[in-house]
Amino acid sequence: MGKYEGNPVWDDVVPIPQDDGEGALAQIAYTDEYAEAMGYLRAIMAAKEYSPRVLDLTEHIISMNAAHYTVWLYRASTLRALNTPIDKELSWMNEVALQNQKNYQIWHHRQILIDQLYPSISSDPAAIQALADSELAFMTQMFDEDSKNYHVWSYRQYLVRKLGLFNSPAELKSVENLLRKDIRNNSAWSHRFFLVFCNPEYSTPDSKATEYDARIPDAIVDRELAFAQAATFEAPQNQSPWNYIRGVLRKGGRKLSSVEQFAGEFVTLPEDDSAEDVKSSHALDFLAEAWSEEGKTEKADHALRLLADKYDRIRKNYWDWRRAPLKEKTSK
Amino acid sequence: MGESQLDTERHIKYWRRCLKSLLPTDYTSTDSSRMTLGFFILSALDLLGAGVETLPDKERANIRDWILKCQHPNGGFCGSPNHRYPDGYYVDVGHGKQLMDPANLPATFFAILSLGFVGRLDQIRRRDCLRWLKTLQRDDGSFGEFITEEGIIEGGNDTRYCYLAAAVRWALTGDQVSEEEEKDDIDVEKMVDHLRRGQTYDGGISESSEHEAHAGYTYCAIAALSLLNRLPDPSTISSSTPGTASTAKLPGLADLSGMVRWLVSRQIKYTMEEDEEEDETSSAEPLSLAELSLNESEFVGFNGRCNKKADTCYSFWVTACLDMIGSGNLIEPGPIRRFLFEQTQHRIGGFGKSPGSPPDIYHSYLGLAALATMKEPGLKSFDPALCISIQQKEKLDKMRRDALVPTRTYWKHGYSFSIREDDPAYEKTMAASEEPPRFIVDALKIVR
Numbered sequence: 062m063g064k065y066e067g068n069p070v071w072d073d074v075v076p077i078p079q080d081d082g083e084g085a086l087a088q089i090a091y092t093d094e095y096a097e098a099m100g101y102l103r104a105i106m107a108a109k110e111y112s113p114r115v116l117d118l119t120e121h122i123i124s125m126n127a128a129h130y131t132v133w134l135y136r137a138s139t140l141r142a143l144n145t146p147i148d149k150e151l152s153w154m155n156e157v158a159l160q161n162q163k164n165y166q167i168w169h170h171r172q173i174l175i176d177q178l179y180p181s182i183s184s185d186p187a188a189i190q191a192l193a194d195s196e197l198a199f200m201t202q203m204f205d206e207d208s209k210n211y212h213v214w215s216y217r218q219y220l221v222r223k224l225g226l227f228n229s230p231a232e233l234k235s236v237e238n239l240l241r242k243d244i245r246n247n248s249a250w251s252h253r254f255f256l257v258f259c260n261p262e263y264s265t266p267d268s269k270a271t272e273y274d275a276r277i278p279d280a281i282v283d284r285e286l287a288f289a290q291a292a293t294f295e296a297p298q299n300q301s302p303w304n305y306i307r308g309v310l311r312k313g314g315r316k317l318s319s320v321e322q323f324a325g326e327f328v329t330l331p332e333d334d335s336a337e338d339v340k341s342s343h344a345l346d347f348l349a350e351a352w353s354e355e356g357k358t359e360k361a362d363h364a365l366r367l368l369a370d371k372y373d374r375i376r377k378n379y380w381d382w383r384r385a386p387l388k389e390k391t392s393k
Numbered sequence: 394m395g396e397s398q399l400d401t402e403r404h405i406k407y408w409r410r411c412l413k414s415l416l417p418t419d420y421t422s423t424d425s426s427r428m429t430l431g432f433f434i435l436s437a438l439d440l441l442g443a444g445v446e447t448l449p450d451k452e453r454a455n456i457r458d459w460i461l462k463c464q465h466p467n468g469g470f471c472g473s474p475n476h477r478y479p480d481g482y483y484v485d486v487g488h489g490k491q492l493m494d495p496a497n498l499p500a501t502f503f504a505i506l507s508l509g510f511v512g513r514l515d516q517i518r519r520r521d522c523l524r525w526l527k528t529l530q531r532d533d534g535s536f537g538e539f540i541t542e543e544g545i546i547e548g549g550n551d552t553r554y555c556y557l558a559a560a561v562r563w564a565l566t567g568d569q570v571s572e573e574e575e576k577d578d579i580d581v582e583k584m585v586d587h588l589r590r591g592q593t594y595d596g597g598i599s600e601s602s603e604h605e606a607h608a609g610y611t612y613c614a615i616a617a618l619s620l621l622n623r624l625p626d627p628s629t630i631s632s633s634t635p636g637t638a639s640t641a642k643l644p645g646l647a648d649l650s651g652m653v654r655w656l657v658s659r660q661i662k663y664t665m666e667e668d669e670e671e672d673e674t675s676s677a678e679p680l681s682l683a684e685l686s687l688n689e690s691e692f693v694g695f696n697g698r699c700n701k702k703a704d705t706c707y708s709f710w711v712t713a714c715l716d717m718i719g720s721g722n723l724i725e726p727g728p729i730r731r732f733l734f735e736q737t738q739h740r741i742g743g744f745g746k747s748p749g750s751p752p753d754i755y756h757s758y759l760g761l762a763a764l765a766t767m768k769e770p771g772l773k774s775f776d777p778a779l780c781i782s783i784q785q786k787e788k789l790d791k792m793r794r795d796a797l798v799p800t801r802t803y804w805k806h807g808y809s810f811s812i813r814e815d816d817p818a819y820e821k822t823m824a825a826s827e828e829p830p831r832f833i834v835d836a837l838k839i840v841r
Contacts, residue, residue, distance in 0.1 A: 084452065085459050086459060090416065128422045128425060130425055169549070247605060252605075304595035375661075379653075
């Protein structure tokens with residue numbers, strides 16, 4: 062006897078077991094418990110039953126397989142039909158999410174719930190703030206486990222848009238805290254870029270991440286450059302802020318050479334035969350590009366050669382490829 | 394294993410075990426993706442030269458029947474029989490059959506590719522499938538994973554479903570969509586626009602340009618563009634001025650040189666100490682030459698995002714991207730092979746996620762796929778966009794053309810049969826066809 066068979070609560074249900082047959086691919090050694098519960102879920106779904114016991118059943122299945130998308134969907138429909146308080150579901154989900162770090166469905170389900178909840182609080186700034194605070198607290202807990210959890214960051218971007226948190230001091234502050242803990246956290250850098258350059262107050266709607274946005278104020282560009290530059294001094298070989306700087310310059314419509322002096326802090330290439338001093342391969346790459354931009358092909362080529370032969374040999378083919386068009390220019 | 398070469402026999406053994414025996418209970422979380430795992434198993438054996446042709450006819454037919462059993466009555470496929478009800482449940486509700494558990498886009502793609510190994514594409518109800526596929530596209534050009542009875546498109550707006558949609562379209566309609574079917578075709582322009590918007594400030598692609606670039610999403614976008622013939626001609630890539638490449642010639646990618654930079658940056662040197670240290674403290678210090686020199690025993694792995702650790706699967710996602718945009722020569726296979734062979738290849742066959750991990754189906758397949766992309770001897774030539782051997786792609790190409798040949802009905806002894814127009818016996822059979830039985834002719838008259 063299983064959990065459901067012979068149980069008076071489920072007596073009226075005739076399970077619909079999976080029919081695998083011969084030739085089944087990727088057959089799994091399901092536990093009897095899972096196979097039984099799935100049979101009951103299929104029967105419940107076929108009967109379109111939305112009752113409290115469905116919540117128990119879906120919770121049970123989720124505890125065994127949190128990646129079964131139909132279970133989540135059916136649970137969401139049941140919650141809606143029963144008018145179950147959303148905060149209760151959210152706190153249950155916190156536990157599930159903490160136990161299933163790599164699960165996508167949980168975060169999708171959470172979005173469905175927030176979408177459902179939002180209309181009831183949209184005109185109440187205090188309620189929105191309270192929700193933002195509690196969600197932030199939970200995400201911080203998730204980030205304590207894995208500060209680069211992709212699903213959580215995805216959900217966070219959704220939440221920033223949904224609740225309009227672009228100017229929330231807590232939002233930027235929390236990203237700064239994560240970067241203080243780990244300056245190499247590229248997820249946090251990406252989130253900062255989103256917060257700053259997608260802020261509807263001063264950015265062009267639908268401006269691509271890879272293009273110049275004339276509406277971005279100079280002061281913002283300066284502030285972001287300063288922030289990222291400070292991070293490069295902390296860890297010169299950390300690529301995240303170097304990428305960030307390129308991104309900021311592009312948004313601000315500025316040339317790489319506009320911060321050439323800064324990048325030069327990490328690289329000394331003497332004119333004579335004395336040895337060069339390179340503290341960051343990313344700085345060398347940055348300078349190579351800036352010099353190429355300015356037509357200083359020989360200097361650019363020298364930097365790329367150093368990268369290829371000495372400072373970043375695992376990408377030798379790439380650096381050599383970058384050198385090829387410079388040689389053409391020089392020979393013309 | 395300790396040697397830098399593919400131990401074909403051991404891998405074949407691993408995959409045969411996956412094919413023949415039950416997967417451990419730990420795989421329960423992949424219950425909805427069994428079709429995906431099934432495809433990996435069939436395709437891995439194909440790559441290793443031990444494909445389904447080595448199985449008895451009966452076994453092949455059983456596999457085919459299982460895949461077809463997962464076909465949804467309203468078009469598309471389900472990920473496993475746990476999502477597919479017995480036929481009787483799909484009752485007609487006036488505007489089609491009851492949905493029950495909806496068909497799923499990844500399952501559909503992997504079912505089609507798997508049928509390529511054991512069946513034929515004309516066993517797919519392609520019109521239904523294509524009409525269903527169209528219903529999965531959103532206004533922003535993206536695709537969902539499935540559509541509910543209420544018409545809600547579920548699943549992220551990311552590049553994964555765009556890729557799968559492009560691939561299903563490739564397999565069912567071919568490169569040219571006929572005029573007759575155009576109205577059922579997906580909106581390719583919108584999809585390309587959506588993919589174009591996904592490039593991030595650092596050159597990679599993410600689920601949207603607002604999120605962190607990720608090699609898996611990048612692969613899906615580039616492979617989708619490749620299947621739609623919307624990748625730029627490799628000869629137009631400019632290496633001189635990264636980030637400022639002309640966009641006019643780059644239909645699907647806004648910034649191709651930024652993309653190349655991001656892709657090659659995914660290569661990281663793997664050192665054993667990395668596993669012990671949580672973070673690389675060395676990054677704060679000046680580079681020392683000893684640390685950066687390349688020698689014979691060096692390992693190069695790939696990460697999926699900036700500053701993350703190496704993982705077998707990204708060796709494929711990244712090398713495949715470079716290959717598809719014509720920059721496969723920018724990587725050096727030696728240290729990458731060494732990483733896969735000596736660090737993640739397992740002694741029982743297969744590959745694990747990272748050094749020391751046990752093998753699993755997903756990483757084992759993508760490990761082989763990465764090697765095949767780099768033209769590893771002992772593996773069949775590979776098509777990175779469809780993630781199958783070129784031989785299998787050619788077979789699919791023939792099948793999809795065959796599936797488009799119309800069939801006609803003929804009558805014999807009061808029973809109807811169908812015959813394809815390209816059958817050598819077509820003319821003769823049709824000429825010998827009897828009249829349909831009287832009651833059918835009468836019934837048709839009444840209808841008219």
